[in-house]
Amino acid sequence: MLIVPKFCERLYLDSDGRHHLDRMPDLVYVDHGDGTATLAPSNPDSIYVDHHDGTVTDLRTGLMWKACAEGLNGATCENGSAEHLAWIDALEKAKASNFANYTDWRLPSVDELRSLIEQCRGSPTINTHRFPNTAGSLFWSVSPFPGVAEVAWAVSFGSEEDHGRHRDAPLAVRLVRGGQ
Structure with a gap:
């Protein structure tokens, strides 16, 4: 069974x-x-390399992710509080980031963000060993919503679903580098 x-x-x-x-x-x-x-698990620990500097690399995609959502830090993302930003502020935050001495951080595309989803796990739907203390909430992507200029795609780590959200809405942010 x-x-x-x-x-x-x-x-x-x-x-x-x-x-x-x-x-x-x-x-x-x-x-x-x-x-x-x-x-x-659809995203087991073994597909990620933990660089022990707050970043992890997905071996399938080659993307390097910040382990913590913006506003959180520490080995288990236990310090601080998650920031919820408007879309334009999230873009600016990514542009200004020099986390772990990298300066090419960006917002992920909706497909890149979806690649982190742990299928059928309940909230949060993400590998919590590699991405600890992740809220089961919506995270911004850089991807525009078709036909509506003031809306962008967001991915929920609570429901495994994509949603179009007005760019003024305050949502969580996880940064990525590489790819594209």
Whole structure:
């Protein structure tokens, strides 16, 4: 029997409680050898290199991320308080950052931000070993919302969903470098 987290039941179970494995093409299962299986992490610790300077590199994408959301610091992001900024302020914050002696920090695209999502884990939907103390809230992306100039895409680490948000809205920020 596959044990599906409550958070994902709406996606992967039919009305009779039967699993639809065809709806889970990107997920990997861990067989426990006792007739049960659970979903394996989609972003396990092993895909990240921790540089021990507050940054981690995703080996699949080559992107280097700040481990802490803006406003937080410390080995487990325990110090400070997460900043919630308007989109233009988030862009400026990225431009001005020289964190870990790098000066090319930027806001991630919506796809880059989504690459951090831990599928079917509940809030926060991110690897909390590599990105500790991440709120299950919306984070800004640099990606514009099609057809609406004053809206940009944001990604929720509470619901695994993308949302268009007015650029004046105060949202959390996580910076990235590399790629593009």
